Each structure stands twice: as structure tokens, then as C-alpha cells.
Amino acid sequence: MSEDKTISPETPAPEPVSKAPETPAPAAPEPRPVPAAAPAPAAAAAAAPKPAVPAVPAAPPKPAGPKPTDASGKPLVAALAAAVPGSVLDAYEFVGETTVKVDPGKLVEACRHLKDAEGFTYLVDLTAVDWKERDPRFDVLLLLHSFSRGQERLRLKAAVGESCPSVTGVWLTANWMEREVFDMYGVRFDGHPDLRRILTWDGFQGHPLRKDFPVEGIDTGAAIYPERYPEGGGPGPKDPNRKVLS
Amino acid sequence: MSETTPGTAAQFPPLEGPPLLGLHEMELNFGPQHPSTHGVLRLVLKVDGERIVSARPDIGYLHRGTEKLFETETFPMVVPHTDRMDYVASATNNHAYVLVVEKLLGVEVPKRAQYIRVLLDEMQRISSHVLWLATAALDLGAITPFFYTFREREVILDLFEEYCGARLTLNCMRIGGLPVDLTPGWLEKVRAFTEPFEKNVDEYEELLTENRIWKQRTIGIGVLDEKRCIEWGMTGPVLRAAGKAWDIRRAIPYEVYPELEFDIPVGKNADTYDRYLVRVAELRQSRRIVLQCLDWLEKNPGTEIRGKVPRVIKPPAGEAYAAVEAPKGELGFHLVASGGNKPYRLHVRPPSFINLQALPEMAQGHLVGDLVAVIGTIDIVLGEVDR
Numbered sequence: 001m002s003e004d005k006t007i008s009p010e011t012p013a014p015e016p017v018s019k020a021p022e023t024p025a026p027a028a029p030e031p032r033p034v035p036a037a038a039p040a041p042a043a044a045a046a047a048a049p050k051p052a053v054p055a056v057p058a059a060p061p062k063p064a065g066p067k068p069t070d071a072s073g074k075p076l077v078a079a080l081a082a083a084v085p086g087s088v089l090d091a092y093e094f095v096g097e098t099t100v101k102v103d104p105g106k107l108v109e110a111c112r113h114l115k116d117a118e119g120f121t122y123l124v125d126l127t128a129v130d131w132k133e134r135d136p137r138f139d140v141l142l143l144l145h146s147f148s149r150g151q152e153r154l155r156l157k158a159a160v161g162e163s164c165p166s167v168t169g170v171w172l173t174a175n176w177m178e179r180e181v182f183d184m185y186g187v188r189f190d191g192h193p194d195l196r197r198i199l200t201w202d203g204f205q206g207h208p209l210r211k212d213f214p215v216e217g218i219d220t221g222a223a224i225y226p227e228r229y230p231e232g233g234g235p236g237p238k239d240p241n242r243k244v245l246s
Numbered sequence: 247m248s249e250t251t252p253g254t255a256a257q258f259p260p261l262e263g264p265p266l267l268g269l270h271e272m273e274l275n276f277g278p279q280h281p282s283t284h285g286v287l288r289l290v291l292k293v294d295g296e297r298i299v300s301a302r303p304d305i306g307y308l309h310r311g312t313e314k315l316f317e318t319e320t321f322p323m324v325v326p327h328t329d330r331m332d333y334v335a336s337a338t339n340n341h342a343y344v345l346v347v348e349k350l351l352g353v354e355v356p357k358r359a360q361y362i363r364v365l366l367d368e369m370q371r372i373s374s375h376v377l378w379l380a381t382a383a384l385d386l387g388a389i390t391p392f393f394y395t396f397r398e399r400e401v402i403l404d405l406f407e408e409y410c411g412a413r414l415t416l417n418c419m420r421i422g423g424l425p426v427d428l429t430p431g432w433l434e435k436v437r438a439f440t441e442p443f444e445k446n447v448d449e450y451e452e453l454l455t456e457n458r459i460w461k462q463r464t465i466g467i468g469v470l471d472e473k474r475c476i477e478w479g480m481t482g483p484v485l486r487a488a489g490k491a492w493d494i495r496r497a498i499p500y501e502v503y504p505e506l507e508f509d510i511p512v513g514k515n516a517d518t519y520d521r522y523l524v525r526v527a528e529l530r531q532s533r534r535i536v537l538q539c540l541d542w543l544e545k546n547p548g549t550e551i552r553g554k555v556p557r558v559i560k561p562p563a564g565e566a567y568a569a570v571e572a573p574k575g576e577l578g579f580h581l582v583a584s585g586g587n588k589p590y591r592l593h594v595r596p597p598s599f600i601n602l603q604a605l606p607e608m609a610q611g612h613l614v615g616d617l618v619a620v621i622g623t624i625d626i627v628l629g630e631v632d633r
Contacts, residue, residue, distance in 0.1 A: 097566065125593070143595075151498045173603060209314055
């Protein structure tokens with residue numbers, strides 16, 4: 001145990017940071033994909049790590065962190081843009097992963113093309129992110145894998161409001177993933193064969209992973225036993241103890 | 247808004263409304279307290295006599311809002327939460343999480359720490375697979391393998407306890423490395439366990455592989471061929487038993503796996519028996535990997551267990567995904583960071599959740615007794631399914 005301390009003096013046990021300040025609300029929700037030539041992102045990236053480590057002397061030689069680079073020239077992305085016109089809104093590469101922003105209206109068509117023509121037969125993951133202040137409030141993220149393309153995976157990102165086209169017709173495995181997103185975020189997937197709640201129970205009120213859902217939960221008793229737990233029995237919307245994230 | 251949201255009680259009454267059953271059909275509740283469901287899985291079966299017409303999994307009994315909790319904790323504080331998902335293989339959970347944060351931070355992990363991580367992963371795989379073997383055989387009435395496998399599992403858990411103080415919820419990885427160095431003499435103890443482990447696997451196989459009852463209960467049960475497996479997103483031993491030699495450790499290698507020698511066992515009939523054979527073969531392969539890690543660690547003594555990690559962990563804003571080959575399949579973490587010290591969104595891609603989806607297709611047409619074999623063969627852990 002003592003050896004541990006000698007080798008990493010500047011990395012204490014991670015627990016003491018538990019009282020660290022709240023996560024700042026993100027002003028720009030996504031990394032800005034920029035053309036490679038622009039000098040501005042380098043300055044932004046250099047400024048970013050500054051508040052994190054003011055005391056550590058090893059800060060200056062630290063690499064400036066990964067930043068997204070434009071990936072719309074990649075053959076895969078170009079082929080998708082050509083096959084489904086208007087589907088690709090933007091494309092960037094970040095920490096070795098390619099992300100394509102897709103027009104939600106063309107999502108199913110784009111997925112169909114990627115599965116049939118490019119061999120992305122395996123839908124790894126489908127999830128969503130809540131950007132509370134943004135206008136299309138949610139991002140639906142899909143991660144695709146092709147068994148013929150080695151390690152390369154492709155992430156599709158569609159900015160949607162409370163409804164999104166369903167890709168269950170393309171990959172069967174999207175069924176439960178979309179149900180989970182619906183349950184947790186309230187994004188309705190149009191064309192889903194069986195859009196019911198999956199992790200919470202039928203009749204649960206609210207969508208737990210939305211940023212405005214309180215962390216300690218809601219008065220769930222009201223949903224099951226309305227006569228025993230009248231509405232407002234738990235921490236109501238005006239309760240000061242009700243915590244809301246960021 | 248919530249009144250009109252589809253999926254609420256008003257629009258979707260529990261289950262399928264008035265049961266539309268055929269003349270000879272009956273609806274049967276299976277679980278959530280049934281011992282063969284390995285936790286709190288509930289299935290609504292439609293049966294014709296003893297034959298399953300359709301099965302519908304109903305999950306969420308163990309939902310704890312883990313992903314919501316992730317968003318309230320700083321990056322290092324998330325690690326113990328990951329233990330509680332697949333609680334019989336917590337080292338791989340920790341591993342997948344720290345990998346995704348390291349990917350975003352760009353942290354270099356010392357080689358020695360990588361070897362220890364792989365060593366822990368593979369021991370965890372052995373302990374998870376022997377637990378699977380014990381319970382899957384027990385479900386089908388074979389109680390003896392349980393005693394044999396728990397003999398070995400106990401040793402592994404004791405070794406974990408000696409390393410990090412916990413037996414199940416290990417919390418044994420940190421962003422950038424490991425929490426503590428190995429205790430003196432630990433590697434010798436691991437070797438003393440691993441060297442004769444091949445013989446123990448032979449003992450399990452002696453009990454089951456050519457056992458007539460075991461073969462009758464498992465051959466041809468729960469078949470899901472390669473194409474359907476991929477369509478359903480199945481990974482891990484279920485996919486490999488269908489003949490697809492795909493393993494994250496080889497396909498998208500992480501840590502020191504490219505330097506290690508091991509084979510990917512595959513089956514060909516895609517049934518419960520082949521999945522058993524694949525898992526038993528994986529026990530032997532994991533033993534090989536553990537021995538290679540031990541050789542390297544004994545040849546390269548040192549104290550390096552953690553890379554250069556900033557005091558406050560604030561990954562740059564952006565998305566990243568990293569996956570490991572957990573005992574059940576591909577376990578991935580999808581991280582969306584906003585530049586703060588807490589994950590803005592951290593989604594888990596749990597293999598059990600995805601694999602369980604194909605259960606209705608695998609169980610259809612079988613007898614209720616065989617359903618127990620099918621549930622066992624997917625190897626689910628409800629803590630991970632429900633999170």
C-alpha cells in the first residue's frame with residue numbers, strides 16, 4: 001500500500017472530490033465540428049483544461065485534449081450522403097470515432113442503406129441524451145458495427161423532439177432499446193410495434209432520465225394507490241428538497 | 247402531458263388486455279420469484295398444454311436508476327456503481343467504465359496495470375462462467391456440478407478479497423489504473439489456483455459433457471442461428487455458439503489482449519449444449535490468459551499501477567464509446583461528456599438486457615421445462631438487465 005502512495009503523489013484516492021461543484025450547464029451541447037484548418041479550436045482546447053488543474057506543476061506539457069475533426073470526406077459518409085440525399089447534416093471524428101449527424105426524417109432510410117449496402121448488420125447501442133434547453137430537445141444516438149469493417153464503428157446522431165422514426169424495421173434488436181429510450185426520456189418512436197414502458201411500470205408518471213426529473217424520485221405511490229397516497233404526497237414540484245440536475 | 251403519453255396505464259392496460267387465447271391455451275405467470283429465473287425475471291407465458299406458444303419477458307423489478315445516479319456523481323465516484331450491475335462479474339464492469347473515461351481523457355495506463363486488469367478480468371470470467379455452469383446445471387436437476395464449481399469459485403473470491411477487500415463488488419479499477427498494488431505473495435497464490443484448474447474443468451466435463459440426461463435436456467434446445475443472433479444483437483458465448491468467432495478482445499482489442507495468446511471457441515449448432523461447450527472451452531482459454539499474465543508480471547516486477555491522471559477528472563466535451571468482452575457478451579459504456587466533472591450522460595449497453603430480448607424466439611415451441619434451460623443458457627443477471 002505504501003508503494004502506491006510513492007508512485008502517484010498527485011493522484012489521491014478519488015473520493016475526496018465528492019463535494020466538487022455541480023456540473024456546469026453546457027452552453028454548447030456538442031463538440032463543434034470544424035474544418036481542420038481553423039486556428040480557433042486550438043485556442044479553445046488550450047483554454048479548456050486550465051480551470052481543472054491550477055496547482056499541479058505538470059499541467060503545461062499536457063496534450064491539448066482531443067478535438068473533433070471534420071469527417072464528411074470519409075468514403076463511408078460520402079457514400080451515405082450520395083445514396084440518401086439530404087440525410088447527412090454533418091460528420092466529425094472524435095477520439096477515433098466517426099459520428100454522422102442525420103436528418104431525423106431520413107434516419108430510417110439512412111439506416112437501411114447502411115445495413116444493406118455497407119454491411120452494418122449489428123446495432124450495438126441506441127440511446128438518447130437530453131439537452132434541456134435546446135430546441136429539438138433530445139439527441140438519439142445509434143452505434144453501428146459491421147463485421148466486415150474491422151474495428152471501425154459508426155455513430156448516428158439525430159436531433160429530435162418528442163418523436164423519432166423507429167428503426168425496429170431495420171434491426172430487431174432496436175425494439176427494447178427504443179422502449180428503454182421511450183421509458184426514460186419520453187421520446188415516441190413512430191412505427192414501433194410495441195411501444196410500452198420497459199424498466200418502470202405501466203402507469204408510471206414521468207420520464208426518469210430527463211434532466212428535470214428529480215434525482216430522489218417522485219411520489220410513485222400516487223400512481224398505484226391514489227386513495228392512499230394523494231397527489232403531492234411526496235416531494236412536489238415546489239418542494240425545496242426536490243433536487244433537479246444541472 | 248403524462249396523461250396522453252402512450253405507455254401509461256390508460257392506453258396500455260397491464261399485459262395484453264383481455265387475453266385472446268385459443269381454445270386450449272392458458273396464460274401462465276413464470277416468476278418473478280421463480281428460482282430458475284436467476285433473480286426477478288417475470289415471464290408471461292401462453293401455453294398450450296405444456297408447449298409454449300409465446301413468452302413475454304417483463305423486466306424492471308430490479309431497476310435502481312443507475313444511469314440517473316451516474317449523472318449526479320463525479321467521474322471517479324461512478325466506479326462502485328458499476329459493480330452493482332452485473333454483480334457476479336464486477337471487474338469487467340469497472341473495466342468498461344474506466345476504459346471509456348480514459349479514452350476521452352487520453353490517459354496512458356502503465357503496462358503493468360494493464361496486465362493486472364486483464365488478469366482480474368479473466369479470473370472474473372472464470373468465476374462468472376463457473377457460477378453459470380453451477381446454476382444452469384442446477385436448474386436442470388444436476389446438483390453435483392454446483393459443489394465442484396463452487397469449490398473453485400470460492401478460491402477466486404478469496405483471491406479477490408485478498409487483492410481489493412471485496413468478494414463480489416470489487417471496485418477494483420480506477421481511471422488511469424488500479425486502486426492498490428498487488429499484495430506480496432498474491433501472484434503465487436493465483437498460480438497455485440490456476441495451474442491445476444485445467445484438471446478441475448476436466449472434472450466438470452466428466453460430469454456433464456457426455457451425460458445422457460444433460461445432453462437430452464440441452465441438445466436442440468433454444469436454437470438461434472448466426473443470422474438471427476446478429477439481427478437480435480446477441481454477443482458473447484451465445485453468438486459464438488452459433489459459429490461466429492467474434493470476440494471484442496480480438497475484434498476491437500483493448501489493453502494488452504493483442505499480446506496474449508488465446509483462441510476463440512465456437513460452436514456450430516447454436517443450441518444450449520453448444521453454448522455449454524463454448525463456455526467450458528472459454529474457462530480453459532481464460533486459464534491460459536491468466537497464466538500468461540502471471541508470467542509477465544513475475545518477469546516484470548514493479549510498482550506502477552496508475553498513469554498520470556489529473557487531480558480533477560474533467561474529460562473534454564464529446565461522445566465516446568468503449569466496450570469490453572464481459573462474460574455475458576459485449577458490455578459497453580456510452581459516455582456523453584459536457585466538459586464538467588460529472589458525466590452528462592452515461593449509458594450502459596448491457597449484454598444481458600440485449601440478449602434477453604431474443605428469449606421469446608428461443609423459447610417458442612419448447613416445453614415449459616425446457617424454458618428453464620433456455621433462460622439458463624442466455625446467462626442473464628437481472629442487476630444488469632434492469633440497472
